[in-house]
Amino acid sequence: MKSDGPTIGLEDMASRLRDAIGPTFVRVGGQVPERNGADASRLPPIAPSILATPDTTEAVSQVLRLCSEAHWPVVVQGGLTGLAGGAHPKGTEVALSLERMTGIEEIDPVAGTLTARAGTILQVVQQAAVEAGFLCGIDLGARGSCTIGGNVATNAGGNRVLRYGMTRHNVLGLEAVLADGTIVTSLNKMLKNNAGYDWTQMFIGSEGTLGVVTRVVLGLHPLPGDISAAFLKVSDFAAAVAVQRALERALPGRLMAFEAMWPEVMAMSERCFGLKSPFASHDGIALLVEVEASESEVDALEGCLMGLVDQGVVQDAFLARSEADRLGFWKFRETPYEYRSKFGTMVSFDISLPRALLEEAVGTIRNRVLDMWPDTVVAVFGHLADSNLHVILLRVDETLGGYEAVESVVYGTVGEFGGSISAEHGIGRKKRAFLHLSRSPAEIALMERVKAALDPGRILNRDRVLGGREVHSSGP
Structure with a gap:
């Protein structure tokens, strides 16, 4: 049952938390650092009522038990890099930060696993894996x-x-703490384990609404060999798919990256960031491809690309001859990360689309946006082989409906084409009003039932993922 509000006041709540986990781990009011007042979603900063920074799973359990008993809502915070507002606090919440829950606990070279506490920075996990002779498969900017x-x-x-x-x-495995403080542990290291429900998978992607993850077991991968990179230009999406399939046939299982940039991204890379494109024009789609290829297999890669050029599938192709070349190719792909600092306000979208409909969907989004906001720049790029695109709109006229109107156009189109409003950034607070465009009423009802079973007081990340529209004063 949903709580009507806290049953005790701020000072009483803070006092109980201090008694449970120690006074140095609880801050109130002006003691709360500025960084805990916002994540990367660009929602207006606001300090949480209380900041709790437990350093053990048992301390996390104490915090949640006390908050559950007093019906105090909790927002879970990690690195605060989320773009959907999931960790962005409200002024009436206890911010439970896992910033002290850090460290690699174990690397098992026989099982090929790594166990880390939840607050550990991803790059630390990656470095520890490499030092042990493995690769962590998770990587992001x-x-x-x-x-x-x-x-x-x-x-x-x-x-x-x-x-x-x-x-x-x-x-492979997780440890988590439920809303009432119950600790559930399955630090599994086995690839095959069909002993009942795999509850760990339910927690992955739940955005802190079902429980607080405190420890993680990752399956590691062999370190890849030499990486070859190529920068290609194709006329359209069909040609891009043909390139991917040809590379998969030539070097099965070796494709590492397949990134796409539509014309506006390449044009702005030159005009606004001073990069020099190797292509004569900006029409079509630019592809950044990385393939694991030994020295003897580079010939196969070159032969595949030359064949695609001869067939007219690829209009132009450049193979990296050095690490500097490879990094130079990536500079084009990474310029969108600088758009905000260069252009100021923008609206960005993280979407997935069925591959067979992707080109039509992108064209529809572009046409609908430009019909309503003719001066807008529509920049499209992303992980093409994953069906995941990022759409950035620059120079949107805020007087013509503002960001909510833009979101309705883009997300509405994504829904029409059977896509997802969130490919990899989550739902959080910013996208929850559009969840129905990607999930059926029955699916959302199931989510609500699971939430009610694990968090009946709805204290965990309240109004994230599930709930109605939230009005924002700034763009994503």
């Missing part, structure tokens, strides 16, 4: 600040999904 617990909570995607899958494909 925020690797230096996001946490492994946050990756699990949002089922993060990123740059290696094509080869290693989303976060859930890399997780």
